[in-house]
Amino acid sequence: MRDRSFAAVRSARRTLTLLAASLTVALAPAAHSQSVDRTRSDSGTPASRDFGGTWDRAAPPRPTGAAPTPTPQETGVSPALGGSGVPGARPSNGAAPPAVPTPPLKPEFLGKYQARQKEVRDATARGEPLATPDVQCLPQGMPGMMLAIFPMEVLQTSGQLTIIEEAFNQVRRIYVGGQPVAIEDAEPGFFGHSWARWDGDTLVVETVGIKDVVRYQNVPHSANVRINERMRKTDADHFEDEVTVVDPEYLTEPWKFTFRYQRRPDYKMYEYICEDNREYEDASGQQRLRVNPR
Amino acid sequence: MRRNAIRSASFGAVAVLALLSATVARAHHSFAMFDNDHQIKLKGKVSDFQWQNPHVYLELDAPSDKAGGKIASWTIECANPGILNRIGWKFNMIKPGDEVTVIVAPLRDGQPGALLKEVTLPDGRVFGNGGPAGPALIH
Numbered sequence: 083m084r085d086r087s088f089a090a091v092r093s094a095r096r097t098l099t100l101l102a103a104s105l106t107v108a109l110a111p112a113a114h115s116q117s118v119d120r121t122r123s124d125s126g127t128p129a130s131r132d133f134g135g136t137w138d139r140a141a142p143p144r145p146t147g148a149a150p151t152p153t154p155q156e157t158g159v160s161p162a163l164g165g166s167g168v169p170g171a172r173p174s175n176g177a178a179p180p181a182v183p184t185p186p187l188k189p190e191f192l193g194k195y196q197a198r199q200k201e202v203r204d205a206t207a208r209g210e211p212l213a214t215p216d217v218q219c220l221p222q223g224m225p226g227m228m229l230a231i232f233p234m235e236v237l238q239t240s241g242q243l244t245i246i247e248e249a250f251n252q253v254r255r256i257y258v259g260g261q262p263v264a265i266e267d268a269e270p271g272f273f274g275h276s277w278a279r280w281d282g283d284t285l286v287v288e289t290v291g292i293k294d295v296v297r298y299q300n301v302p303h304s305a306n307v308r309i310n311e312r313m314r315k316t317d318a319d320h321f322e323d324e325v326t327v328v329d330p331e332y333l334t335e336p337w338k339f340t341f342r343y344q345r346r347p348d349y350k351m352y353e354y355i356c357e358d359n360r361e362y363e364d365a366s367g368q369q370r371l372r373v374n375p376r
Numbered sequence: 377m378r379r380n381a382i383r384s385a386s387f388g389a390v391a392v393l394a395l396l397s398a399t400v401a402r403a404h405h406s407f408a409m410f411d412n413d414h415q416i417k418l419k420g421k422v423s424d425f426q427w428q429n430p431h432v433y434l435e436l437d438a439p440s441d442k443a444g445g446k447i448a449s450w451t452i453e454c455a456n457p458g459i460l461n462r463i464g465w466k467f468n469m470i471k472p473g474d475e476v477t478v479i480v481a482p483l484r485d486g487q488p489g490a491l492l493k494e495v496t497l498p499d500g501r502v503f504g505n506g507g508p509a510g511p512a513l514i515h
Contacts, residue, residue, distance in 0.1 A: 209484045211406035219430055232458050248458055352458040357428040360451070361405060369409055373451035373489035374435070 123238040130283040130315055134238040136351065137343040139230040140320060182339040185301045191332055198300060205368070213363030215295065219356035221250040223272030223296035224289055225309050225325050228341050235351050243278070243285070251354045256287055265290045265306055272296050274309065287311040304331035319345035407509065410453075410481040410491040415514045416440070418450060418490075419477045425470040429456050434470065434492065436478065442488070451489045452480055455506035463506055474498050479512040 123134030187195055205212045221227065228234075232248035243256040256276040263275040268291030278287040289309040297303070307329040315321045320343065327337040360372040420438025432454035439447050454460060457467065470476065475498055480490035492505040493512035504511060 206406055206408040209408050209411065211408040214405060216405045352461060354429045354456070354458065356430050358426065358433075359430055360433065360453075361430070369405060370485070371409065371451070371453065371483060371487070371489045373483075373487045374449050 127238060128283075129318055131280070131285070132238060133236045133243060133285070133313065133315070133321060135236060136346045136349040137230065137234045137236065137321075138346045138349075139234075140342040140344040142340070142342060182299060183337070185299065185327075185337045186334045187301070187332060188334055191302060195301065202300070211369045212367050213361075213369040215297075217361045217363060217369050219250070219359045220295075221252045221272050222247075222298070223252075224254065224274050224276075224292055224298075225311075225327070225341075226296070226298040227252045227254060227273070228311075228323055228325070230341065230343065232354075233346055233349055233351060234343070246351065248351050248354055250356070256285075258285070262288065263290065265308070270294070270305065281312075283314065285311075285313040287313065301337075302332060303327070303329050306331060310336075316342075407481075407491055409484060411484045412481045412491075412510065412513070415479055415481050415493060415512060416490075417477065417479050417514065420447070420450070420475070422470055422472050422474045422476055423449065424472055427457055427467045429458075431456055432460060434476075434478070434495070436476070440488075442482070442486075448488050450480075452478060452492050453489065454492045455509055459506040459508075460503075463504065465503055469497065469503075470495075479514060 123132050127134070185195070202212055215222075222229070222231075227245075227247045227249075230247060234248065235246040237244040237246070241258050241260070243258065245254045245256070246252070247254075252273070254273040254276065256278050258278045258280070260277060262277045268275045270291050270293040272293060274289040274291040276287050276289040278285050280286070287310070289311070290307070292303065292307055292309070294303075294305070307327065310326040310328060312324040313321060314324070322343070323341045325339050325341065327333065329337075362370055362372060364370045418436060418438040418440055420436045422434060423437050424433070424435035426433040426435075434452040434454060436450045436452055437447050438450055439445050440450070442448065461467075477496040478490075478492060479494040480492055483489040491509055493509065494502060494504055496502050
């Protein structure tokens with residue numbers, strides 16, 4: 083009886099293997115003959131609502147009359163050699179800060195925030211930078227991950243946008259439609275709980291449940307902070323994410339800034355695991371490097 | 377010919393992307409612990425090449441003025457695999473035993489650690505360390 087059932091399983095397994103093999107043979111030419119654009123969604127999503135693909139952050143539009151961006155030849159730093167090709171890109175000679183306006187913190191929080199910012203600037207100027215969550219290899223969380231310091235991948239499936247940021251392997255899920263999580267039930271996390279609805283071709287996203295330690299630009303927030311986003315394609319290969327941080331307990335008015343992206347076709351994302359993080363925070367809060375680990 | 381065209385096109389793409397993204401250039405952390413204004417050149421033998429996040433590390437045994445001309449073991453911080461891949465590095469292009477020349481910004485705290493600016497491989501190829509780390513200022 084036992085032998086017979088083993089024989090039956092073996093025979094079934096053989097049939098399945100044969101079936102799989104013939105299917106592979108049958109499908110292989112089709113797969114080769116189709117050119118797959120993996121940078122776009124395949125669900126029949128109209129282009130105006132299609133955020134699927136790999137993206138890089140993009141500079142804001144140049145103000146009218148501004149000087150054109152210098153070419154790498156003008157700067158003498160070849161991007162092929164790893165230079166950014168742009169003067170001022172080095173942190174030590176004053177990289178342009180992200181275009182984020184000063185947070186409209188209430189006076190009782192603004193003083194402490196400004197004092198800390200000054201401490202960070204002074205320590206950096208002295209060559210004794212203070213440790214940040216980056217040094218601890220913690221993910222940036224929301225909304226920092228949307229800055230896309232490294233390329234970002236958006237997977238658009240039915241009822242969900244999944245955003246993967248290469249830095250720190252950050253993953254964020256936005257549920258489109260359905261019931262939002264009540265703020266008092268939102269378990270705090272790095273990326274919070276996001277749901278969205280369509281307003282024409284704009285995806286309107288609301289996020290709640292951000293952990294206290296997650297502080298974009300070092301800005302503190304309450305447990306009731308809401309991050310509103312309006313994501314909109316500006317053309318086939320660009321989209322922008324208009325962010326509004328609403329936090330009446332900490333802010334005098336909503337804090338607004340915009341992230342912009344450009345399509346990076348055919349980019350394949352790299353993994354990012356903090357395998358051996360040699361940076362650490364010393365007893366004084368300063369950032370240090372562990373040398374000669376052996 | 378075609379390969380050159382592709383290479384040139386991809387360098388062009390890298391250039392454009394770098395230019396567009398430079399206004400928000402940001403690294404994993406501040407590089408202010410390295411003395412960018414007093415870069416040094418070291419020539420030595422690679423004892424280890426660790427290709428990983430959050431940084432790639434090159435361990436180099438090289439004589440230096442700091443060690444009175446004697447050979448010291450240097451820990452040289454490179455960018456991360458993603459940044460380095462995007463500017464043409466490959467995970468296996470440096471191996472223990474390789475003789476390389478590097479231009480680095482040493483740690484300000486006096487330890488034998490540094491931030492890479494530029495590396496010259498045994499075959500003469502030269503690689504930078506990505507936009508956030510900045511270029512070599514000496515040669």
